[in-house]
Amino acid sequence: MEEAKIKARKPHGFADRRADELLYAGRLAEKIGTVYRLYGFEPMETPFIEFTETLGKFLPDKERPNEGVFSFQDDDEQWLSLRYDLTAPLARFYAENMADLPRPFRSFRHGWVFRNEKAKPGRFRQFLQFDADTVGTSSPAADAELCMMGADTLEYLGLQRGDFAIRVNNRKIMDGILENIGLGSNDTARKLTVMRAMDKLDKIGLNGVGDLLGKGRLDESGDFTKGAELPAAARDIVLRFLQANGKSATETLDNLQALAGTSIQGQEGVAELRQMQALFDAAGYGRDRIKIDPSIVRGLEYYTGPVFEAELGFALVNKDGVKTTIGSIGGGGRYDGLVSRFSDNPVPATGFSIGLSRLMAGLKHSGKLGAGEEQGPVLVLAMDRDGVSLALYQKMVSELRQAGIKSELYLGEAGMKAQMKYADKRKAPCVLIQGSQERAAGTVEIKDLIEGARLAGQIADNEKWRQENPAQSAVARPDIVAAVQKILARHSRQ
Structure with a gap:
């Protein structure tokens, strides 16, 4: 009896990459590294695999039993996982080596990360990231520097002002406002539901976010997502926060200060953004490059202060002639609690991550990266x-x-x-x-x-x-x- 042939197929959410695409990725990494070195960051590398407890549970995904990460047990029955980002491994590295490292410690890394999420068109389960982090300082100047470096990097890659924006917010303001409407630290699950709803503003609009803040939302496919069930007054405050953008940075910050009200952490977050904005102004980074934007939330749970997102603003036309946007190609923020999971002493940190795969797609299809084909032999x-x-x-x-x-x-x-x-x-x-x-x-x-x-x-x-x-x-x-x-x-x- 003839043995049945194995069907040649790759897992959903993963991609084969050929020479031209690898050339693009290498060219991008080289250029990004040039800017990061200019800012005094040094290269390093961490393993693809870490102990599961090292990574922590920061990617809840109810559709996957191991909550967003690929995990397995070794011969000693210890749980290991493929890294889902480059930040958690850095936190482990710093905690393990902090006695020998300068403080602050400035490094950059790039490599593959893996997420055990439901595969969708354009959403891969393995993708390239390029990170830069400053560990060991709580100064908002470190956060501001990463935003400026992100803007300089995108310009060095050939993007013009208007092609991109670095948008900045602060989780302390969001936490303060949620505290004001009755969602304190003991209501973590509900807070996450609210923040995930806020994070979908660009995709579903203000009305869609309002539905998710209330009883829930029925999408175009007929799927229903249960909402946070906030009362009407609380929903109104959250939606006002998302619309707090003013005609100037000063006006936006004044709006946020009013919304933060009596919250101490909310007012602290506004003060940090004011300090960052003063540095942007002093260095000549206008709103055409870096902008305070209350609609930026960032999905990861470990952020504790300023958060930022890099977004491409130009439209692309797909093979069917339909205009599409790449949107976010990176971001980051302050994660003061992540390194402290390994240490009795608080270790503040902040970082910025570029999604190389998404950035490459935007630059390649817009023609802004140059020719991609390498001459053969x-x-x-x-x-x-x-x-x-x-x-x-x-x-x-x-x-x-x-x-x-x-x-x-x-x-x-x-x-x-x-x-x-x-x-x-x-x-x-x-x-x-x-x-x-x-x-x-x-x-x-x-x-x-x-x-x-x-x-x-x-x-x-x-x-x-x-x-x-x-x-x-x-x-x-x-x-x-x-x-x-x-x-x-x-x-x-x-």
């Missing part, structure tokens, strides 16, 4: 396959590589026509051809594929093209490296 065709001929072809490839030229010997079994198609798929700039006649003459035919593609669009007479073959020339065998270098140099200037 120079290809030496295998016209003859006897041992002597293959050795001669391999010598050509070796000479090209020693000269720093990316090159490849065709190792398949196809004929010349198929080899040329292979060269096109590999994005080869040129191919080297040496059959028995060329070998006897001591020459090699070099076919410039880039020039050939350009000239092909200008020639109407195919017979004339075949006779003249203007993109192909014969060179003496000892001159192949210089000839290829000349072709590559010409195309690099175009």
Whole structure:
């Protein structure tokens, strides 16, 4: 009985990535790292896997039994999890090494994170993040610096002012307002329901948020989400908070101060935002780059103070001609309690995270990242396959590589026509051809594929093209490296 074949399939929410996409990601990471180093942050790396208790339960997801993280037990029956962000592992690293680290400790990291969430279009369960954090200072100046660095990074990537915005709020103000309407620290579940409703403002609008603050909301698919069941007066205060934006930063802050009322932590949050705004003004960061915005909530539970979000403002047109927006491509905030989970002493911290996958999609499809395709290798065709001929072809490839030229010997079994198609798929700039006649003459035919593609669009007479073959020339065998270098140099200037 023939064994059944395994079906080739990948898990939902995960993606295969090919050369062009990896090139984009590498280019982005290099540019972002350049700005972060300019600000004095140093690179570091933490493992993909941590003890589950190290990560904590900050991603509640009722649709998954292990609450948003991929977890398993090791041989010692200890629970391990794939990291869901780069912040919790940093908190563990700092707590474990704080005696040897400067304070404040400034670092950046980038890598894969994993979330065991329900997969949806455009929502992956594995994605790239690029984080920068300052651990060991409670000064709002550290939060302000991250916002300014975020703005500088997006501009360095080629975005213009108006293409993006860094929007800033403070969780202390939100907590103070929730305290004023009767939701204290003992009502955590209800507070989270309210904050999640607020966080959906951009997606469902003010009326939708109002429904979630009340009895609940029925969405377009017919699914009903139970609400926080706040009384009408409390709902009105929360909605007023989301609409507290003024015509200037001063007006917005005055509105927030009035809404915070007698809450001590609410007034403290407003004071921190005023201090941050003074630093933005002093450094020349206007509202076209950084803006106080009460609608920013941030979904993670561990934030304790200023929170910020980076958003792309330009629209994209999808394959169906429908305009879409990328929206948030990063954010962060203050998480003063996260490191303290490992220490008897309070350790304040703040961080900013860029979602490389989302940012890459926005920059790539808008054309703001530049060309994504990497030039392929120079290809030496295998016209003859006897041992002597293959050795001669391999010598050509070796000479090209020693000269720093990316090159490849065709190792398949196809004929010349198929080899040329292979060269096109590999994005080869040129191919080297040496059959028995060329070998006897001591020459090699070099076919410039880039020039050939350009000239092909200008020639109407195919017979004339075949006779003249203007993109192909014969060179003496000892001159192949210089000839290829000349072709590559010409195309690099175009």
